[in-house]
Amino acid sequence: MTDTNLLHLATQDDSIGIVELRDSLARWQQQKQIQQWMPGELSTEQVAEQISRNEWWVCKEGRKIIATVRIVETDDLIWPEDDPQAAYIHGLMVDRSLSGQGIGQEVLAWAEQSIFATGHSVARLDCVASNANLCQYYERLGYSERGVVEFGPDSSWFPVRRFEKRGLSGADRSFE
Incomplete structure (x- = not known):
């Protein structure tokens, strides 16, 4: 995939494919003993609701979803401090x-460019804190670590490591 125009806003018809991709990756993670996602923890109803808010983007080969990303304006659970300059990458x-x-x-x-083009100057994301390879991957791509969030003993969530990348927002670029 060299043409990033292949990412399109997801439709309701994509909800099943997104969940299937997530579940297949969760099974792969389990085989690799990576504690992050669990098969079945994300429902098609949840994804459909997120699609209705225009949060999911998909890349397809034919009718098959081969890649996805979700972009949201807030993430109060992992980033409770309010920053109107930030948008958040998930999924x-x-x-x-x-x-x-x-x-x-x-x-x-592509997600970073989309975030910066909509006037945000910070792209944020997170991953399970114990996945050293993924943490290093994000750092190699220019992300700076911003701490670990722990959810407590009653939560089913694993600790996550937060990352952010600063860039020029679309508004800032208009003055170059």
């Missing part, structure tokens, strides 16, 4: 059969 997923082709990096770059 960045690439079909494992395409691993190593740079698609994840392209989708992430």
Whole structure:
């Protein structure tokens, strides 16, 4: 995938494909003993609701979803401090059969560009804190660590490490 125009706003018809991709990646994570996602924890109803808010973007080969990303304006659970300059990247997923082709990096770059083009100057994301490879990946791509959030013993969530990248917003670029 070299053309990032292949990312399109998801439709309600994409909710099943997004959940299927997420569940397949959750199963792969379990096989690799990565504690992050669990199969079945994200429902098609949740994704459909998020799609109705224009949060999901998809890349397809034919009718199959091969990559996704979700962009949201707030993330009170992981980033409770209010920053109107920030937008948040979630649900960045690439079909494992395409691993190593740079698609994840392209989708992430596309998400950053989308965030900066809408007037935000900070792109934020998180990942499970124990996934050292993924944390290092984000750092190699220019993200700075912004601490770990722990959810407590009663939560089913694992601790997450927060990252952010600063860029020029679309508003700032108009004055270059």
